[in-house]
Amino acid sequence: MYDLREIQLFSNLSDQNVTELKEHTIVRSYGKDGIVFYEGDRGEYLYVVIEGTVKLYKTSPKGTQVQINRFEAPAVVGEYACFEKMPFPATCEFVTEGKMALIPYEIIYKNLSNSDFSLEIIKSLTSKIMVLSSLIHKETIYSSEAKVAKMLLENSEIFSKLKYNEVASILNLTPETLSRIFKKMKKEGLIEIGKTHEVKVLDPVALDRVIESNKIKTCTNCIADFKQQMGLE
Numbered sequence: 001m002y003d004l005r006e007i008q009l010f011s012n013l014s015d016q017n018v019t020e021l022k023e024h025t026i027v028r029s030y031g032k033d034g035i036v037f038y039e040g041d042r043g044e045y046l047y048v049v050i051e052g053t054v055k056l057y058k059t060s061p062k063g064t065q066v067q068i069n070r071f072e073a074p075a076v077v078g079e080y081a082c083f084e085k086m087p088f089p090a091t092c093e094f095v096t097e098g099k100m101a102l103i104p105y106e107i108i109y110k111n112l113s114n115s116d117f118s119l120e121i122i123k124s125l126t127s128k129i130m131v132l133s134s135l136i137h138k139e140t141i142y143s144s145e146a147k148v149a150k151m152l153l154e155n156s157e158i159f160s161k162l163k164y165n166e167v168a169s170i171l172n173l174t175p176e177t178l179s180r181i182f183k184k185m186k187k188e189g190l191i192e193i194g195k196t197h198e199v200k201v202l203d204p205v206a207l208d209r210v211i212e213s214n215k216i217k218t219c220t221n222c223i224a225d226f227k228q229q230m231g232l233e
Contacts, residue, residue, distance in 0.1 A: 004021060007048060007074045007076065009076050010117075012117065013114060020107065021107055024104055025102065026101070026102040027101050028099065028100050029097075029098075029099050030052070030094045031094070032095065033095075035091065036054065036092040036100055039058060039087075039090050042086075043082070045078070045102035045103055046082045046102075047101070047103075048074065048101040049071055049072070049075045049077065049098065049099075050073050050099050051099040052072075052073060052096040052098015052099065053070060053072045053073070053094070053098065054070070054077065054093060054098070054100075055067055055071075056068045056069050056070075056071070056090040057090060057169070058091070059091065065169055067169045067172070070095070070170075073098065073099075095166070142211070144173055145210055146211045148171065148181045149185075149207040149208075151167075151170075152199065153204060153211075158170075159197065159198065160198035182199075189202055189206075190202060190203045190207055190210075
């Protein structure tokens with residue numbers, strides 16, 4: 001089993017507490033595209049990715065996926081549902097083969113008296129809030145072109161690591177829209193696309209201008225519109 005001490009959340013627990021966690025932990029294997037839990041499900045465990053990569057996404061009323069984040073092992077998911085005893089706010093799906101450790105809620109609660117453990121929980125939840133804040137900002141402020149330009153500048157390697165439809169999902173775009181933006185950027189000399197689909201940035205200054213010249217979308221309350229689109233209201 002993955003060493004729980006390598007996960008920040010459990011790094012300061014005593015040997016006795018770690019041993020107890022391991023004794024009650026269930027390890028499950030998943031294939032690629034395997035669903036760990038669906039949005040709206042109620043769980044009885046805290047989920048720890050110990051092998052592979054998972055993605056968390058919400059599904060709009062129209063059936064489209066809005067990817068919230070990806071986590072590579074080791075990583076903890078489902079904290080909010082665990083500690084608030086609420087349904088999962090998103091679907092968790094493996095994008096590779098992998099394994100998940102399931103730790104019963106009651107065992108987690110027993111360790112809340114440990115101040116270091118509680119502090120790590122707060123840090124973990126805060127980081128997830130920042131991710132959601134970033135997602136809302138991206139969806140309500142950036143145009144499609146600006147979102148692609150920003151990812152090209154910050155993480156151009158992702159376009160060679162993932163399929164274009166997966167990148168489009170992360171950006172909350174259709175594959176057709178991403179392809180259309182790529183064609184335009186290539187025509188204008190901003191990027192170069194290799195035979196194996198790797199993307200090379202040719203003009204980072206121009207991509208910066210794409211981001212800077214972006215206009216706020218014409219909505220009176222962008223966050224409210226985003227929530228409605230995601231079925232949160």
